Amino acid sequence: MPKPVPELVDPEMVDDENPEWTDEMFARARPAAEVMGEAFMARARKPGRPIALSPKAPVTIRFDAAVARHLRASGKGWQTRVNDALARLISEGAL
Numbered sequence: 025m026p027k028p029v030p031e032l033v034d035p036e037m038v039d040d041e042n043p044e045w046t047d048e049m050f051a052r053a054r055p056a057a058e059v060m061g062e063a064f065m066a067r068a069r070k071p072g073r074p075i076a077l078s079p080k081a082p083v084t085i086r087f088d089a090a091v092a093r094h095l096r097a098s099g100k101g102w103q104t105r106v107n108d109a110l111a112r113l114i115s116e117g118a119l
Contacts, residue, residue, distance in 0.1 A: 080107075 057065045087095070095102045113119045 095106060098105065110119070
């Protein structure tokens with residue numbers, strides 16, 4: 025049987041399975057590393073973007089204005105397409 029909800033509390037915001045923490049709960053809380061152990065924490069995913077298998081190197085390159093306009097006009101992903109075209113030329117020995 026659910027507990028009665030005080031009138032000042034919005035009943036839509038009450039969650040019996042996840043109650044608001046009390047001061048006693050905060051006092052007993054411990055860091056995740058202490059509870060889970062070092063082995064678990066070492067495997068825990070770090071925040072941010074996953075590490076790429078073949079990371080890209082940031083570069084600055086200067087194109088003729090018409091070339092830059094044409095590449096950008098080709099839409100989203102134009103830098104990846106330029107990278108792929110250059111990689112293909114390199115693998116074919118053209119560069």
